[in-house]
Amino acid sequence: MEAASKVIHAIYTDDDILMSAVKKVKAAKHHIEEIYTPFPVHGLDKAMGLAPTRIAITSFMYGCVGLIVAVVMMNYIMIEDWPQDIGGKPSFSYIENMPAFVPIMFELTVFFAAHLMVITFYLRSRMWPFKKAENPDPRTTDDHFLMEITIHNNEADLTKLLTETGAVEINIVEKDEDAH
Amino acid sequence: MEYKISNRLKIASIILVVLGGLLWGWGYMSSHDVTEDNISEYMNDSHGEGHGDAYHNEDNGSASAYKVESSQDEDHAEEGHKMSHEEHVLHQIHNRPYAALYVAAFFFFMIALGVLAFYAIQYAAQAGWSPVLFRVMEGITSYVLPGGILVLLVAALGGSHIFIWMDPDVVAHDEIIQAKESWLNKTWFFIRAIIFLAGWSLYRYFSRKFSLAQDTVEGNSNFKKNFRISAGFLVFYIYTESMMSWDWIMSVDPHWFSTLFGWYVFASMFVSGITVIALITIYLKSKGLLEFVNDSHLHDLAKFMFGISIFWTYLWFSQFMLIWYSNIPEEVTYFVSRIEDYKLPFFGMVAMNFVFPLLLLMNSDYKRIPWFVVMAGIVILCGHYLDVFNMIMPATVGDRWYIGAPEIGAICLFAGIFLFVVFTALSKAPLLAKGNPFLKESENFHY
Numbered sequence: 001m002e003a004a005s006k007v008i009h010a011i012y013t014d015d016d017i018l019m020s021a022v023k024k025v026k027a028a029k030h031h032i033e034e035i036y037t038p039f040p041v042h043g044l045d046k047a048m049g050l051a052p053t054r055i056a057i058t059s060f061m062y063g064c065v066g067l068i069v070a071v072v073m074m075n076y077i078m079i080e081d082w083p084q085d086i087g088g089k090p091s092f093s094y095i096e097n098m099p100a101f102v103p104i105m106f107e108l109t110v111f112f113a114a115h116l117m118v119i120t121f122y123l124r125s126r127m128w129p130f131k132k133a134e135n136p137d138p139r140t141t142d143d144h145f146l147m148e149i150t151i152h153n154n155e156a157d158l159t160k161l162l163t164e165t166g167a168v169e170i171n172i173v174e175k176d177e178d179a180h
Numbered sequence: 181m182e183y184k185i186s187n188r189l190k191i192a193s194i195i196l197v198v199l200g201g202l203l204w205g206w207g208y209m210s211s212h213d214v215t216e217d218n219i220s221e222y223m224n225d226s227h228g229e230g231h232g233d234a235y236h237n238e239d240n241g242s243a244s245a246y247k248v249e250s251s252q253d254e255d256h257a258e259e260g261h262k263m264s265h266e267e268h269v270l271h272q273i274h275n276r277p278y279a280a281l282y283v284a285a286f287f288f289f290m291i292a293l294g295v296l297a298f299y300a301i302q303y304a305a306q307a308g309w310s311p312v313l314f315r316v317m318e319g320i321t322s323y324v325l326p327g328g329i330l331v332l333l334v335a336a337l338g339g340s341h342i343f344i345w346m347d348p349d350v351v352a353h354d355e356i357i358q359a360k361e362s363w364l365n366k367t368w369f370f371i372r373a374i375i376f377l378a379g380w381s382l383y384r385y386f387s388r389k390f391s392l393a394q395d396t397v398e399g400n401s402n403f404k405k406n407f408r409i410s411a412g413f414l415v416f417y418i419y420t421e422s423m424m425s426w427d428w429i430m431s432v433d434p435h436w437f438s439t440l441f442g443w444y445v446f447a448s449m450f451v452s453g454i455t456v457i458a459l460i461t462i463y464l465k466s467k468g469l470l471e472f473v474n475d476s477h478l479h480d481l482a483k484f485m486f487g488i489s490i491f492w493t494y495l496w497f498s499q500f501m502l503i504w505y506s507n508i509p510e511e512v513t514y515f516v517s518r519i520e521d522y523k524l525p526f527f528g529m530v531a532m533n534f535v536f537p538l539l540l541l542m543n544s545d546y547k548r549i550p551w552f553v554v555m556a557g558i559v560i561l562c563g564h565y566l567d568v569f570n571m572i573m574p575a576t577v578g579d580r581w582y583i584g585a586p587e588i589g590a591i592c593l594f595a596g597i598f599l600f601v602v603f604t605a606l607s608k609a610p611l612l613a614k615g616n617p618f619l620k621e622s623e624n625f626h627y
Contacts, residue, residue, distance in 0.1 A: 056543075060542070087506070087507055099500065099501045100501075
């Protein structure tokens, strides 16, 4: 694999123009490396042909983990380690006292699902503490949209196509693959 | 887009009514075969095989402690009344056909009323996604008036078979009911019921009228009128629905009360109503009649089915946990009798109304697959029938319950009437509310 490659950066100023540009680029059978936007653009992932997200599945699994943690924890605290008489019903059995633990089971399910899902999302997006920003142009955090396409000896073609799609600026950049 | 009720559907609903009526009648006859003369024989025959008697043998420590409390409470209620066990059982056996009729009548009525509330919310919120479904909702709400009248007729017919406080003999010996008599008396009960029903039907009448007028008249004046009356109706509805739930359901256990009962019944009718909207929409779409309804509309209905099922569970559990935790005898008998005598329908209902929709409808993609939504919908509807069953039956038939001829007959009877009324109403107007100002947004709705 080559250590450095040339990429083309096309900059747009409107999300609707960006969307139609994405459709044209995909129709011309070019692979879009990445798109940087100042806000989430509805339907962009589908237009780019990205695989559906699997974060919902991880969330479900994290929720199951949270539920198990709650059951094990409450069983240890309230039944085994220091048996409690709950609601005047000293049965000392987890299942018979289960209604009292449902709020905790629910809360920890939600807690685990939500927090671990957010952490997973950050890591999957390659964002962790002290990470240097990947975004190639600070304007994409304000009001510009940037589409990145790798060049395979088709610089002229791409430039022409992207100009037609309404890009306001087109830059050719040397990109170091190891920067991630 | 016109819909015409097909002859097949008409005949099917008439067959359901006739068949249901016959089944129920047979159930009524066989329950009234048991009289004071042969009740002892009957009880000897059924002893040991009936599920009601089974638990006597399997009582364990904690359960029997509850048992003592609950039976004391019952004795207390009948103090001075001196009813023998045989007489008590005979009453329960005779109550069963009335209670079965009442459960089914209320179940189908609550579907229509739930849809009416959903429809009013769409107008009051000026929802943009739902106008393509308005005519389906209006079709279902046409059952509010006939269904409500049927519930009241069954209540009047059943009388003290369903509502024990309607029996002057019982009230004479019961101080707790006597204290509630200013609210719980026959005249006031039916006056209230007529006020509720009149208010709901008036809203339904005018909202339908304005909705149809909006199709033909220029401008948005009819839509604005609908917006205003919907907001007003929702205020009226949330008060009257709550009171209706005390009157029509909670009063079957006149000693017991729960302060969130109105919400609980509301959640049940809301989710059943939304489920029926989804089912009828899928049916009409499969006939090629609702081509303007897309996957995203179905997706949203399924999201509501999922969300409100969880909301129902939240209320069910809130009511259960507080009473279970505090364990106050006069409150907890309600759940003791349900867990001891109604174990299967009581916990089965939680599985059907919570676990099934939770697992079936959790995945986003499944909410767009019609047969999946239909399957989940059928489970939800059966679960909410059981919910009403669990609310009415323990107070009327005690442990002598079964889902047999009178119950299934009553379901068929009211299902037939419901289908006939709803599909006749659907064929009276175009299926697209073409004058609605949000129609374009609704037709282009996508998730």
